[in-house]
Structure formats: structure tokens, C-alpha cells
Amino acid sequence: MRPSAIAMGKHFGNLGKMYGEHRFALSPNEQKAFKGFFDQAFVRTFKTYVWDQWYYYIPQTIGAYLFRLCQRQVNNFLHHINLNYEFSSFFIWSE
Template sequence: MRPTAVALGKHFGNLGKMYGEHRFALAPNEQKAYKGFLDQAFVKTFKTYVWDQWYYYIPQTIGAYLLYDWAKKTNHEANRKNPADYANDQ
């Protein structure tokens, strides 16, 4: 078994050196947590669910609207009074 750096008695911060890697960080109070949230969230949602997958819901929506419109018109015609029944009334 190969001895690790921890087993050799080094502290956790001194386990190894990395060259060529730079890390930058901002304090939590300096970060803008919601920067670009509204516009980016809207654009990503639109692109994912509307632009890329329109064929899943547009045909069903059009079909459901046409069925609804036909049912409304048929119901209106079926429930109205027949004007010929009242032609001789005064």
C-alpha cells in the first residue's frame, strides 16, 4: 500500500502544490445572486419548452380549441328556441 501525504504527517493545507491554477472568489455580500435571472430564465424556458418542443403541444392545443368551439356552437344551437313555434303569437 502506498503511503499518502496525510499518513506522512502533513497538514491538510500542505498536501500538495498546484501550479498554473488560479482561483478567484467574491465574498457572499459582493455577489449578485439574481443577476440576469429574469431575462435568462425567460429565454431558457422559452427556448426549452416552446421553441424546441412546440410539436408536443401546439397540435393538441389547436385540436382542443376547435373541439371546444364546435361544442359551444352546437350547444347554443341545441338550446335556443325555435322561432317557427312562435310565428303566430301576438
């Protein structure tokens, strides 16, 4: 068996030394917790999905508008017929 640090019984903390690696960071208490939250959560999402790809939303918008327009016309037509039928016998002056 090849002699290694683990085979020689060293603990994991003493296995190897790294030289030349330095890391500098702020402590968690000194960092801003919500830095850039609004920008990343709302502005970038809007730019990615709506602003950059606006041409995907045109057919859905037109379809929704036409659907609501037809729905309103049918609803008005049906209620107009029902109101004339229901209230015609209650009024003397009805046609």
C-alpha cells in the same frame, strides 16, 4: 507499505502544495443576486420551447379550437331546446 503523506501522519491540510493555480472571484455580497434571471427564466425558455419549435403547437391549437367550437355549438343547441321547452307554459303569447 509504500510511504505516503497519510502513512507518515500528516494532516489533510498539509498533504500537498499546489503551485501555479490562482482563482479570482467576487465575494457573494458584491455579486448581483438576480443577474440574468428574467432572461434565463422566461426569454430563453420561450425561445427554446415556443419560438424554435412552433410547428409542434399547430395541431394542438387547431384541435383545441375545433373542440371549443363544437362544444359551444352543442351547448347552444341544448340550451336553446331546453329554454323553449321550459318557458313555453309560462307565457300566454308563446307559440
